[in-house]
Amino acid sequence: MIRLRLLGPVELAGGDEAPLRQLLAQPKRLAVLAYLAVRPAGTYVRRDALLGVFWPDLPQDAARRSLRQALHVLRSGLGAEAILTRVDEEVALDPARVAADVPQFLAAVAERRPVEALDLYRGDLLAGFFLSGASVAFERWLEDERARLRDLAARAAEGLAEAAERGGDPAGAAGWARRALALVPDDEVALRRLLTLLERAGDRAGALRSYDSFARRLARELDEQPSEETRALVARLRGKARPSPMDLERPTPVPRLARRAPARRRALLAVSALAVLFLVGLALGPLRARPRDPVLAVGNVTTGDPGAPALASQALPELLSTGLARVNGLSVISHPRLEEIAGQLIASGHPGDATAAARAAGADEMIEGVLYRMGRDSLRLDLRRADTRRGVLRDAVTVAGRDVFALADSAVARFAARLGRVSPSSGLASVTSPSLVAHGFYDEGLRAYYRDADYRAAIRLFQAALAQDSTFAMAAYYLGRSYESLGSGSQGWFARAAALASHAPPREALYIRVWWPAAQNDPGWPALAESLAARYPDEPAALYAVGVGRSMAADYRGSVRPLRDAIRMDSLSLTAPAAARCIACDAYGELVQSYINMDSLAAADSLSRAWVGRQPRASAAWWARALVLNRLGRGADAVQAQRVAGQLAGARVADPISQVFDAVYNGDYSSAERLLAGGDDPDWRLRRSRVWWRVITLRYEGRPRAAADAARALLAPEPTDSEHRREWLPLGISLFEAGDYARAADAFDSASNAGRAFEREHPWSMARRRAWTLTLRATVAAAQGDTVAVRTLADTVAAYGVQSALGRDRLLRAYIHGLALERAGRWRDAVDSLRLSAYSPTEGFTRVNLELARTYLRLAHPRDAIYWLQAALRGGIEGSNLYVTRPLLREELAHAFDAAGMVDSARAEYALVARAWANAEPLYRVRRDTALAYLARPRLTTAGGGSR
Numbered sequence: 001m002i003r004l005r006l007l008g009p010v011e012l013a014g015g016d017e018a019p020l021r022q023l024l025a026q027p028k029r030l031a032v033l034a035y036l037a038v039r040p041a042g043t044y045v046r047r048d049a050l051l052g053v054f055w056p057d058l059p060q061d062a063a064r065r066s067l068r069q070a071l072h073v074l075r076s077g078l079g080a081e082a083i084l085t086r087v088d089e090e091v092a093l094d095p096a097r098v099a100a101d102v103p104q105f106l107a108a109v110a111e112r113r114p115v116e117a118l119d120l121y122r123g124d125l126l127a128g129f130f131l132s133g134a135s136v137a138f139e140r141w142l143e144d145e146r147a148r149l150r151d152l153a154a155r156a157a158e159g160l161a162e163a164a165e166r167g168g169d170p171a172g173a174a175g176w177a178r179r180a181l182a183l184v185p186d187d188e189v190a191l192r193r194l195l196t197l198l199e200r201a202g203d204r205a206g207a208l209r210s211y212d213s214f215a216r217r218l219a220r221e222l223d224e225q226p227s228e229e230t231r232a233l234v235a236r237l238r239g240k241a242r243p244s245p246m247d248l249e250r251p252t253p254v255p256r257l258a259r260r261a262p263a264r265r266r267a268l269l270a271v272s273a274l275a276v277l278f279l280v281g282l283a284l285g286p287l288r289a290r291p292r293d294p295v296l297a298v299g300n301v302t303t304g305d306p307g308a309p310a311l312a313s314q315a316l317p318e319l320l321s322t323g324l325a326r327v328n329g330l331s332v333i334s335h336p337r338l339e340e341i342a343g344q345l346i347a348s349g350h351p352g353d354a355t356a357a358a359r360a361a362g363a364d365e366m367i368e369g370v371l372y373r374m375g376r377d378s379l380r381l382d383l384r385r386a387d388t389r390r391g392v393l394r395d396a397v398t399v400a401g402r403d404v405f406a407l408a409d410s411a412v413a414r415f416a417a418r419l420g421r422v423s424p425s426s427g428l429a430s431v432t433s434p435s436l437v438a439h440g441f442y443d444e445g446l447r448a449y450y451r452d453a454d455y456r457a458a459i460r461l462f463q464a465a466l467a468q469d470s471t472f473a474m475a476a477y478y479l480g481r482s483y484e485s486l487g488s489g490s491q492g493w494f495a496r497a498a499a500l501a502s503h504a505p506p507r508e509a510l511y512i513r514v515w516w517p518a519a520q521n522d523p524g525w526p527a528l529a530e531s532l533a534a535r536y537p538d539e540p541a542a543l544y545a546v547g548v549g550r551s552m553a554a555d556y557r558g559s560v561r562p563l564r565d566a567i568r569m570d571s572l573s574l575t576a577p578a579a580a581r582c583i584a585c586d587a588y589g590e591l592v593q594s595y596i597n598m599d600s601l602a603a604a605d606s607l608s609r610a611w612v613g614r615q616p617r618a619s620a621a622w623w624a625r626a627l628v629l630n631r632l633g634r635g636a637d638a639v640q641a642q643r644v645a646g647q648l649a650g651a652r653v654a655d656p657i658s659q660v661f662d663a664v665y666n667g668d669y670s671s672a673e674r675l676l677a678g679g680d681d682p683d684w685r686l687r688r689s690r691v692w693w694r695v696i697t698l699r700y701e702g703r704p705r706a707a708a709d710a711a712r713a714l715l716a717p718e719p720t721d722s723e724h725r726r727e728w729l730p731l732g733i734s735l736f737e738a739g740d741y742a743r744a745a746d747a748f749d750s751a752s753n754a755g756r757a758f759e760r761e762h763p764w765s766m767a768r769r770r771a772w773t774l775t776l777r778a779t780v781a782a783a784q785g786d787t788v789a790v791r792t793l794a795d796t797v798a799a800y801g802v803q804s805a806l807g808r809d810r811l812l813r814a815y816i817h818g819l820a821l822e823r824a825g826r827w828r829d830a831v832d833s834l835r836l837s838a839y840s841p842t843e844g845f846t847r848v849n850l851e852l853a854r855t856y857l858r859l860a861h862p863r864d865a866i867y868w869l870q871a872a873l874r875g876g877i878e879g880s881n882l883y884v885t886r887p888l889l890r891e892e893l894a895h896a897f898d899a900a901g902m903v904d905s906a907r908a909e910y911a912l913v914a915r916a917w918a919n920a921e922p923l924y925r926v927r928r929d930t931a932l933a934y935l936a937r938p939r940l941t942t943a944g945g946g947s948r
Contacts, residue, residue, distance in 0.1 A: 002078055004100040006034050007149070008122030010129060014099075023077035027131045028054065031138065032070045033093070034126055036083075038145055039828070041095035041103040044086055046821065046829050048794075052814045053137045053836060057802045060795055102149070114156035118179065121153040136554060136807050137814060137836045144835055154183040154190070161197065170201040181210075185217070188230050195233055207237055227602070293419055295538060296324060297333040297363035297388070299354035301381070307373035312404040315439040316381070318446075319404065319428055320367065322505045323412035326424040326431070330416070331538055333361045334507060336446055336478075340581070341572065343450035348575040359388045360572055362538050367415070371407075374400060381407045385415070404436055405429045431505045433475075438468035442475050449482055458482040473500035474508050481581070494519065507536060514545050521764040523805045526553055533562065540570040540583045547590055554807030554839035556594040563591040574614050585620055592624045596631060597840040599871050604628045619648040631842070631874050635666045657686075660693045664700060665877060667886075667916060672697045688714060688727070695730045696877065700885045702920030702928065704737035726750075732776060733883055739923060741784050748777040767803035774800070775812045776883065779847060782819035790820045808845065808880065811837045815848055822851065827858045841871035846884040853892050862899035869893040887916035891927065894934070903939070910934050 002020070005011040010030065012020040023029060032054060036045055047067060054070075055063035071091065075083050084092045095103065101120050108117035125146045131138065157180035164173035174197040181190045191214050198207035211234050215226055225231075301316040303309075318335040325332040342357040350356075358366045369383040378400055385395040395418055399410035405428050413423035433439060445461035448454045459482045465475035480493030498516035501509045510532045517525035526549030533542040547563035550556075567574075570584040588611045595604035608628045611621040622645035629638035642658050656675050663672035676694050691713050698707035711734050714727035732747030752773040759766050778793040794816040801809040815837035821830035834852045838844050849872035853865035872889050875881045894909035910931040917928035 002082070002098045004033070004037055004098055005122070006037060006125055007101050007105060007120060008124070008127050010034075010126060019077040023073070026073065027129070029070050029073045030129075031126075031131050031134075032067075033074055033078075034129075035141070036091065036093045037098070037100040038102045038125065038149075039832075040106055041100075042084075042092055043828060044084070044090040044092040045832070046817075046826065047089050047091065048817050048820075049814075049829055049833050049836075050091075052798075052817055052833065053135065053141055056135045056137055056798060056810060056813065105149070106152075109152050109156060114160050117156045118153060118160075121149070121156075125149055136810050140554070140811070140839070141832075141836055150183050154180045154187075157183065158190070158193070161193070165197065170197055171203075173197045174201045174203070174206075178210075185214070188227055191226075192230055192233055195237065199237060204237055208234065211237075225606075293330060294364035294394075295331040295333065295362055296385075297321070297338055297358035297361060297366045298324070298335065299338075299358060299366045299368040301369045301371055304370040304372040304382070308371045308379070309373070309404075311436060311440045312379065312407075313371045314443055315404060315436055316369070316371065316408060318439060318443055319408040319432075320411060322432060322508075323408050323424070323428050324415065325507050325536075326505060327412065327416045327419075327421045329421050330419065331536075333358065333363050333538065334536075335443075336450070336474075337361055337539060337541075339446045339450040343453070344572045344575070346451055347453075348572065355388055355391075362569070363388050365394055377402055379404070379407055381411060383411055383415075405434065428505075431503070433465075433469040433472040433503075435469040435472070438465045438472050438475065441465035441468065442472065442478075445475070445478060445482075449478060449485075455482045455485045459486075471500055471503045473497050473504035473512060476500060477508070477512055485581075491519070510535065511541070517764075518545075518548070518805070520762060521768050521805045523764065523803060525549065525805055538569070540566040540587075543569065544583050544587050544590070547587060547594075549805075551590060551594050551597070552806055554597075554811070556598045556840070559594045560591065563587045563594065567591070585615070585618065589620060589624055592628065593843075596628070596875075597843045599841040599874065601628065601631055601874065605632060617648060619645045622648060630662070630665055631876075635662060638662065657689055657693060660697070661877065664693070664697055665886075667700075667912060669697055669701050669916065692727070692730060695734060696882070699734060699737060700887055700916060702887065702917035702924030704734045704923075705740075705921055708734035708738060708740075729773070729776070729882075736776075736780055736783070737885070737888075738921075741780050745777055745780045745784075748773050748780065752777070764803055764805065767800045768806060768809055771797050771800040771804055771809040771812055775816060775845075778816045778819065782816075782823060785823065787820055787823055790816060790823070794820070808839045811839055812845075813837075815845065815851075818848075818851060818855075822855060827855050830855045831859070838868075840875075840880075841868065842875040843880060844875075845880045846872045846875065846889070850884050850889065850892060853896060857896060857899055860899075862896045865896040866893065866900065869896060887913050890916075891931070894931070898934075907935055 002012065002014040010024065012024055023033070032050065035050065035053060039045070047064070050067055051060075051063045055066050058066065071083055079097055082094050082097045084094050086092070093100065101122075102125070105117050105120040108114070108120060126142065157176050161173045161176035161180060164170075164176060174194065177190070177194040177197050181187065181194050184190050191210070194210055195207040198204070198210065211226075211230070218226060226234075298317045298321040301313045301320075303313050317338075321332055321335040321338070324330055325334065338354075338357055338361055341361045342351075342354070345351050345357060345360065354368070355366055364387070365385050366388050367383055367385050369381050372380040372382070374380045379402070380398065380400045382398050383396065384393060386393050395415070397411065397414045397418070399407055399414060401407040401410055409427045412428075416423040433442075441461050441464040445458045445465060448461055449458040459479060462475045462479040462482060465472050466479070469475075474497070476493050477497035480490040480497060483493060484490035494512075494516050497512045501512045504512060510528065514525055514528045514532055517528065526546075529542070529545035529549040533539075533546045536542050543562040544566040547559040547566060550559040550562070564587075566587040567584045570582070570587070573582040573584050588607070592604050592608050592611070595601070595607060605628050608621070608625045611618075612625050615621045622641050626638045626641035626645060629635075629641055639659075639662055642655070642662070646655055646658070660672045660675050663669070663675065672693070676690050676697065691710060695707045695711045695714075698704070698710060708731055711727075711731040714730055717726055728747045728751035732744050732751060735741075735744035735747060752770045754766060754769070774793055774797050778790050778797065781787075781789040781793060794813050797816060798813040801812055804810070814833045818830045818834035818837065821827075821833055831852065834848055834855065838848045838852070841849070849868040852868045856862065856865035856868070869889050869892055872881070872884070873886060873893070877886070890909045891913045894906045894913065897903070897906035897909060914928050914931040914935065917924045917931075920928050
């Protein structure tokens, strides 16, 4: 019998040690083994599920070949009979030959043997395991399984704590509660339970130490503080009437127990300490010989005599910073970033000088200089490098040259040599515009853009720079930025900048090559963003790009740190009433959305409050606050936040579409209808938006045929729309909900196509569109029972998904496989596949939530169904949430509550369903009547006073 331990560090023992050691050294094969073992003993897994997790990017034949090789290796290491096969399409681990701890743990939990379960739980699933090049599907599966198993262990510990408390053993209860909190360290409910039990056990100091440890970690990792409820409990423990802000800022000191060590032991300790210090000194000696290179910034260059060309002195700071940034290993604040900081200082009422801007940007040292003319054909440049804090002179160089580019190249080479670096092999003129006049216009354009926020003037200046040099990539880039700030016509300029990126310096080229591919959904752009941040870690825009890229890849937890770092590094922009670009604001908005996507509404709530506190006059902050309040079910507060946001944005009246959103979200469909009926909108976009929301409202009312009739208006292109867009998705989903599957399929097929010119120019955007629309087409095929079409579409969607930058698109194939498994009655396998496709519980594709809930109910796991349905209801209405109505989710939630014996909750959901479908079409009228019949049942009262 081979023993396989996956909870904690991986262990394989009990057989021939050599092949087992070889298996442990092969991460991919070991991961496949773990995937088979992490389920009840003897459970079969479809090969398709394994392909989707481990080889999603390979063609079908190649993926199946890789799977066969992996299974062959497993059989070689574990024994030929260890891997079972059924109908050649399903595999399982034979529990008679491989005893895995996870199935044993699951059995102990199911059979209410919590102590045994916790003995088996030695740590997280595959602790310390790393699979290089792992697919998003595998990483998501591993994260979900770790969370599921950890939660089961925590529940077991909580149950033991409750049993010990009932048995009059508060110390034992506190011990189990401490174990539960260690398993779910972010759970404040578990923390409060531990604090209460420690108090009852007479260990108030231990309770305060536990709180302080929790509070410090929360502040360090999330920059948050415990909830008011938790602080109130701690204030009571400390003997205070109510918590003060200092409860978090001044954690309770942990008393140290002074012990007198014997004299001999103290002497040994002293000798050991001296030895350690000596060894550390030896180790650090070579490091002291080379101090950390400073972060450099280039300030002003002035003219030293009337003959020195003013245009050259104006362009030199930008040229010098660009040249120094090309020196490998040097950290240099870019010239645009310095202008950005200068503009923020001016806007916040603290203009200062160039040194103040350099300090605020994070520079340790700044280079400034004086330019002189030396005869007809020569210039001289005197440069000094000084500390930005104390003004201490660090270095000075003098260079001469025939023109400004020669001066900059010589200066870069001198400073590189002084700092022990190798200067660039080519001159500046080879990587940027060789036109001094173009650089002059560009520099003036940056000042107009950042310091004056005069975007029209900036446009004129950047256009003048391009007129001097049509290959000036950064002039085209900032021209796009300027148009973007005015809300019009930026994409063409960004495209031009991308085409010219080969003419730009490395840093600037990376920026262009990040954001334009991002706009085009290029799957390679997140990797470029990571490269940008690794090369330029002091640029908040680079960290923001990393955060956005990780969020798009559905790595929401991974996005938190770079986004928080971007906020911290660009915090000055938060103090300015108006900044040309507030990266910290953008990062705040992205971070709020990441927390919502993670279903961490408490964190989103705290963060949005903090943002409003720092920028009470920022419309974007109030919009984010409204979004979170809506998700928290605080509709009235959300409306008020929207009103403030609109007023700050200059709107005299509330945005009607925002009002419609609030009405629909809160089930007030009559108000939504009334708002949508009024107004003759001159803007075609607003007209189409009204139609879009009318379709949604009618669907929510259980009137999908009427919604389909309304949606046909979106098929007529607007004459003023240059792209002549036709919206097929609202029609397709309405027809699907009406049960008209044939026409729904036609609509989704039409939605997957676009004009040839668009397809040629935007291949990655087309990949995203086709992955999404063909997934909807597969949903129709599953409803029709066409399993052949479902499998074919799964492969097609997989091919398009890998061409998209969005992590969700790479997971859609798993959703389609889940549909096929449901049709085959393979409910457990369907759950595995559907969970792989769930890239967000709240803001993901809500049909995943719906299908997961239905499958869990088939498996008699109503509480799991309840979680996924409630998570979807905490999400939005549009985007990925568009494809299931909230009343339909509530209807399924009522079924789940009823199956869980939670009758009052089921009645509440059925009441909302009946109200939503009061005027429904026949198909939904029948379902409404079912809800009314449930509500009409007599309520039985239990002996304890509850109802059932």
